[in-house]
Amino acid sequence: AQKVTQAQTEISVVEKEDVTLDCVYETRDTTYYLFWYKQPPSGELVFLIRRNSFDEQNEISGRYSWNFQKSTSSFNFTITASQVVDSAVYFCALSEGRVGSSNTGKLIFGQGTTLQVKP
Amino acid sequence: NAGVTQTPKFQVLKTGQSMTLQCAQDMNHEYMSWYRQDPGMGLRLIHYSVGAGITDQGEVPNGYNVSRSTTEDFPLRLLSAAPSQTSVYFCASTTPSRSSGRGTDTQYFGPGTRLTVL
Numbered sequence: 289a290q291k292v293t294q295a296q297t298e299i300s301v302v303e304k305e306d307v308t309l310d311c312v313y314e315t316r317d318t319t320y321y322l323f324w325y326k327q328p329p330s331g332e333l334v335f336l337i338r339r340n341s342f343d344e345q346n347e348i349s350g351r352y353s354w355n356f357q358k359s360t361s362s363f364n365f366t367i368t369a370s371q372v373v374d375s376a377v378y379f380c381a382l383s384e385g386r387v388g389s390s391n392t393g394k395l396i397f398g399q400g401t402t403l404q405v406k407p
Numbered sequence: 408n409a410g411v412t413q414t415p416k417f418q419v420l421k422t423g424q425s426m427t428l429q430c431a432q433d434m435n436h437e438y439m440s441w442y443r444q445d446p447g448m449g450l451r452l453i454h455y456s457v458g459a460g461i462t463d464q465g466e467v468p469n470g471y472n473v474s475r476s477t478t479e480d481f482p483l484r485l486l487s488a489a490p491s492q493t494s495v496y497f498c499a500s501t502t503p504s505r506s507s508g509r510g511t512d513t514q515y516f517g518p519g520t521r522l523t524v525l
Contacts, residue, residue: 297447321512333497333516379449383512393438393457393501394465395514397449 290315292382294398301370302406309365309401311380317341321383322356322363323395328376339363370405377402408433411517413498419523420488428483428520430498438501439481440514443467443494450497456481488524496520 291314301307313322324336337347339356347354351368367374381395414429432439440455442465452465456475470492472484481500485492498517 292449294449323514325516331495331521332518335513335515338513381450383514393440393455393499393503393514394452395440395442395450395499397442397451399447399449 290317290382290384290396292380292396292398294378294380294401296401297399298402298404300404300406303372304369305405306366306368307370307403307405309367309378309380309403311363311365311398313361313363313380313382315361315382315384317384323379323381323383324354324363324365325379325381326376327379327400333379336365367403370403372405372407375403375405410434411498411500411515413496413517413520415520416518417521419525420485421525422489424488426485426488428485428496428498428522430481430483430517431479432481432498432500432515433479434500434502434515435478436500436502436515437478438503439475440465440499441471441473441481441483442497442499443492444497444519445494453483453496485522490524492522493524494522496522 293312320341322339326334353366355364377400379400380398384392384394411432437458441453442450444450451467453471454473456462459475462473475481497519499514501514
């Protein structure tokens with residue numbers, strides 16, 4: 289069965305510190321997507337990144353970077369030089385795949401990690 | 408594009424009442440789904456649809472009904488509300504990538520409906 293685990297329930301850092309949010313997943317599918325979403329205090333879900341199972345390249349977007357390692361079934365998210373505006377709940381999610389498609393419209397979410405960045 | 412819209416934003420029900428949560432998208436997405444978010448549990452899939460007239464159950468379907476008569480709309484019906492259905496409900500939509508290059512493969516979420524059942 290598919291499963292996503294975010295072992296860190298809450299993380300607190302001081303502004304400008306780097307922080308890594310862990311995500312470990314389980315799946316028997318060979319094709320799947322992994323996602324990260326941000327949920328700020330206002331409550332909406334903001335898409336951050338999508339990674340296809342065939343693409344293990346790490347990605348950097350400004351202060352955000354993602355490390356995808358199929359060998360350890362992990363898709364970790366690092367924020368460099370954190371800011372107060374980064375305070376939010378962050379979700380890692382797995383898209384169930386099927387033959388010929390990584391997208392079935394069904395996401396499996398981790399429990400979320402609450403990040404608090406203090407000034 | 409308005410994206411994914413949900414109404415109402417907030418709702419309070421009494422146990423046993425029924426209601427419908429509305430969801431609409433204007434991106435011509437094929438797939439739509441409903442999730443509920445409870446503290447410490449992330450989001451869990453309630454029902455989903457891969458096209459008009461096609462729906463299926465997710466992880467936590469009990470107490471909810473859905474139908475998809477059009478591509479744009481995917482309402483979620485609570486048949487007889489219970490306190491255990493107090494939650495935040497999110498609707499999402501996506502379209503799978505095709506060899507034609509169209510599609511997104513990213514799920515876009517609505518703003519959510521906060522439901523309290525007394």
